[in-house]
Amino acid sequence: MTKVLKGKKDFIHFIIGLALIIILPVLFISIAGIHRNSRQMQERNLEYWQMTVQDITYDMDKAVREYDSLSMTALIQEELLNILYRQKFDQVEYAQAYSWLEQQLTVELFLNNSLVSSFQVLGNNGFYYTSDRSIGKEETAALAQRVEKSGKITVFMPEEKESGFVTVGRYIYSYKDLQPLGYFLMSIKRTELDRIWENKNLDGIRVLVLDENGDAVYGNMEDSWETEKLYLSLGRDSDFFEGPKEAKERLYVWDKSDYTGWTAVVAVPRQIYHNSVWSLNRTFLIVGTAAVLMASALAYFLIQSVYATQLANQKNETERSRAEMKALQTQINPHFLYNTLGAINMYSVMEDAEAVSNITDALSKMFRYAVQNPLVPVRITEEIEHVKNYLKIQQYRQGKMPELEINIEEAEDAAMLRLCLQPIVENIFKHAFADGVKPGHFIRIRAFREGEKLLVDVTDNGRGPSIDVEDMEYVTDGEQNGRGIGLSNVHRRLKLAYGKSYGLRISGRAGKGMTIRLCQPYQISKKVEKEQE
Numbered sequence: 001m002t003k004v005l006k007g008k009k010d011f012i013h014f015i016i017g018l019a020l021i022i023i024l025p026v027l028f029i030s031i032a033g034i035h036r037n038s039r040q041m042q043e044r045n046l047e048y049w050q051m052t053v054q055d056i057t058y059d060m061d062k063a064v065r066e067y068d069s070l071s072m073t074a075l076i077q078e079e080l081l082n083i084l085y086r087q088k089f090d091q092v093e094y095a096q097a098y099s100w101l102e103q104q105l106t107v108e109l110f111l112n113n114s115l116v117s118s119f120q121v122l123g124n125n126g127f128y129y130t131s132d133r134s135i136g137k138e139e140t141a142a143l144a145q146r147v148e149k150s151g152k153i154t155v156f157m158p159e160e161k162e163s164g165f166v167t168v169g170r171y172i173y174s175y176k177d178l179q180p181l182g183y184f185l186m187s188i189k190r191t192e193l194d195r196i197w198e199n200k201n202l203d204g205i206r207v208l209v210l211d212e213n214g215d216a217v218y219g220n221m222e223d224s225w226e227t228e229k230l231y232l233s234l235g236r237d238s239d240f241f242e243g244p245k246e247a248k249e250r251l252y253v254w255d256k257s258d259y260t261g262w263t264a265v266v267a268v269p270r271q272i273y274h275n276s277v278w279s280l281n282r283t284f285l286i287v288g289t290a291a292v293l294m295a296s297a298l299a300y301f302l303i304q305s306v307y308a309t310q311l312a313n314q315k316n317e318t319e320r321s322r323a324e325m326k327a328l329q330t331q332i333n334p335h336f337l338y339n340t341l342g343a344i345n346m347y348s349v350m351e352d353a354e355a356v357s358n359i360t361d362a363l364s365k366m367f368r369y370a371v372q373n374p375l376v377p378v379r380i381t382e383e384i385e386h387v388k389n390y391l392k393i394q395q396y397r398q399g400k401m402p403e404l405e406i407n408i409e410e411a412e413d414a415a416m417l418r419l420c421l422q423p424i425v426e427n428i429f430k431h432a433f434a435d436g437v438k439p440g441h442f443i444r445i446r447a448f449r450e451g452e453k454l455l456v457d458v459t460d461n462g463r464g465p466s467i468d469v470e471d472m473e474y475v476t477d478g479e480q481n482g483r484g485i486g487l488s489n490v491h492r493r494l495k496l497a498y499g500k501s502y503g504l505r506i507s508g509r510a511g512k513g514m515t516i517r518l519c520q521p522y523q524i525s526k527k528v529e530k531e532q533e
Contacts, residue, residue, distance in 0.1 A: 046240060049253045049268055052202075054238075056264045057255045060209065064260050067188065068153050070116065071170045074105055074184055081174055084123040084181035094127070101129045117165055117189055123172075123182035132187070144183040147171055157217055165189055204272055206250075208265040217262055230254070230265060243267075359396050362389040370419060377415035379525035380408055380447055380456075383422075387445070390422050394429060402433065402441035402460070410448040415525040416456070416518075417493060421445065423486030424458045424516050432462025432514060453502075454522040461513035465506075474504035474516070487516070494520055 074080065083097045101121065118132035120140045128137045147154045147169035156167040165187040172181040209218035214231030221227045226243070233239060233254065240253040249270040256263045366389045369382070384406060395401045428443060444459040474491045491504045498520050508514030 046251075046253070049251065049266060050238070050240070050255070053253050053255045053264050053266050056207065056266070057257050060262065060264055061257050061259045064153070064155070067155070067168045067186070071153055071168055071184060071186055074119070074121075074186075075170065075172055076175070077105060080105065080121070081172075081176075081181065083127060084121075084125060084172065085174070085179075086127075087125055089125075089127065097127065098129055102131075106131055117187045119184070119186040121182065121184055124180060125182070127182070140183075140185060143167060143185060144169065147183055147185075149180070155217060202266070204269055206267040208267065210263045210265060212261045219265075230263075355396060359393055362392040365389045366393075366422075372418060376418060377523065377525070378418050379527055380414050380416050380454075381412060383416055383418070383420065384408060384445070386419070387421050387425050390425060398429075398437060400437040402437050402443050405442060405444040407445070408447040411454055411456075411522070412447075413524055414447065414449070414454050415523045416454060416520060417490075417497060420490045420494070420518055421456065421458065423490050424518070427487055427516075428458070428460045428462060432460040432464070434463065449522050452522055454518075454520050456518040457515050458518070459513065459515040464508045464510050464513050466510060468509045469507050469514075471505060471507045474506050490518070494518070 079100055120130040120135060122128050122140050122144050149171045151173060154169045168186045170184050172184055174181055207219055208216055210230060211217050237256040243250045243252060251268040252265060254263050254265040369386050433441060442461055447456045474487060487504060494503045502520050505517045506514060
């Protein structure tokens with residue numbers, strides 16, 4: 001030790017070296033690991049709860065369809081419609097109608113299905129029947145006034161949380177002449193709703209079902225803040241947000257049903273969705289602390305081999321750089337690269353330095369843009385710039401270029417997936433202009449917003465499809481429609497990122513050209529949002 005650390009000055013140098021070489025890197029790696037893994041765990045937790053609320057929506061739709069089917073079982077009974085058609089009843093007729101409902105319809109709803117607790121029929125002609133004598137005509141009439149007259153079922157939840165019945169109401173129309181005849185109400189035990197998702201692990205999780213007005217169909221709101229925030233969120237089909245401290249920092253995840261229009265919400269307490277994250281962080285801290293202590297004990301021996309360690313690090317860095325370069329090379333289209341390099345070589349022989357510079361610059365920008373994550377949205381202007389670099393290289397390779405018209409003023413702040421437009425334009429050169437670019441050929445790119453969608457049309461006047469196509473979704477099997485795998489890649493990435501309703505559509509006429517339409521949700525670019533802030 002004395003040979004290495006000579007005096008107080010050397011001891012201070014030793015401490016500084018220990019901090020710089022061992023302690024600080026270990027602490028930095030631990031902190032970086034905690035941050036990265038915390039983010040990844042939060043993303044996984046969010047995906048889990050998004051899948052859970054989607055399952056709840058599916059099960060809820062399934063149950064409501066079953067209730068809907070039950071109500072229709074009653075309304076297709078010919079005898080029931082005949083009863084409600086009558087304008088007047090004498091005592092005998094009324095008793096006969098009542099007896100039929102008591103026997104026939106009760107058997108259909110009660111004996112054949114265990115869900116129904118009671119039902120009532122209230123006709124516009126004054127006829128009234130109830131299978132539960134405790135429910136009077138006035139009570140039924142008051143509830144019937146709230147039934148929608150659209151022909152769809154209306155679901156009424158009990159006011160008491162722990163007891164009561166769910167009432168399913170429907171306005172009765174004759175299937176023969178659509179004449180309005182009255183109301184049908186059916187009571188189902190509230191516990192049946194709880195059984196919808198009893199197979200889900202929802203201990204400590206609050207489930208809410210909201211109608212289109214933000215009112216709770218199932219579950220109870222806890223405060224006005226929650227009611228207002230969730231109502232404002234109903235415009236989005238599915239999303240999430242974290243509540244503030246006054247809302248006990250819950251994670252709210254929701255999904256909207258296309259069938260009922262209701263929105264299922266799960267409110268997950270912080271201690272549940274953050275529990276695994278904090279456990280992982282504690283593990284990192286413990287491991288990091290142990291690593292620092294072990295490293296400190298071995299510091300003396302490591303300081304004597306600092307030079308050797310530096311050489312080893314340089315070697316590892318070199319190997320890592322080579323591995324990264326190899327990985328980047330695998331992402332490059334070899335044919336396009338070879339052709340472009342051939343063009344560069346040709347212009348070099350001809351000593352056209354400006355052309356070489358332009359091609360090299362465009363190629364460099366394309367590769368720099370292409371090797372980044374294709375699922376990360378970018379501003380549409382960046383996609384257009386990538387297309388222009390591609391066309392710049394094509395101009396040197398082919399000599400002639402089609403007329404290019406770009407109109408994105410309606411959506412220049414929009415964000416779109418990276419590497420979507422260039423494959424479409426490349427496909428035009430491969431297929432629409434397969435025989436070469438002729439005078440009058442053009443490529444038109446137009447981006448615009450339609451509701452909540454971003455639409456980008458790429459149009460050419462090349463040879464078009466083999467047969468006329470009005471408007472159809474792109475077929476991912478490229479060999480079937482004469483298109484390349486580049487379009488299939490774009491189509492699949494759009495569906496993967498945004499859902500089945502998005503992707504590519506095609507239209508065109510034989511010999512007249514084709515339009516490929518890209519469809520995705522309309523989103524503002526993050527760069528634009530930062531500029532606005």
